[in-house]
Amino acid sequence: MAAAKTDIPPGTLDLLLLKTLSLGPMHGFGAARRLEQLTRGAFSVNAGSLFPALHGLEEQGWIHGEWGRSENNRRARLYRLTPAGQRRLREQEQRWRGTVSNILRVLKAT
DSSP, X not given: OOOOOOOOOTTOHHHHHHHHHTTOOEEHHHHHHHHHHHTTTSOOOOHHHHHHHHHHHHHTTSEEEEEEXXXXXXXXXXXXXXXXXXXXXXXXXXXHHHHHHHHHHHHHOO
């Protein structure tokens, strides 16, 4: 069963893209599709958010893109995590887990 569509929480798109790309190199639409699959349809990323985010991650040196061929043999920019991106992902995952833990602590308070 697909999850209800919801907005990606502000400030998390970079983290979600880094995590998605940690699964292996892929083109932008492939990463967006994979993110939608992983969230069972809850999160979808439109091109107007996706490509600026990928460009920003590349400018930061967290991903590297190069031209190649997609699964359907179309020319596409394939992205992969860099070592700096792997470090950034670990840092962001740790920070996000702490944030979620603290929010849950408040929500469980009686």
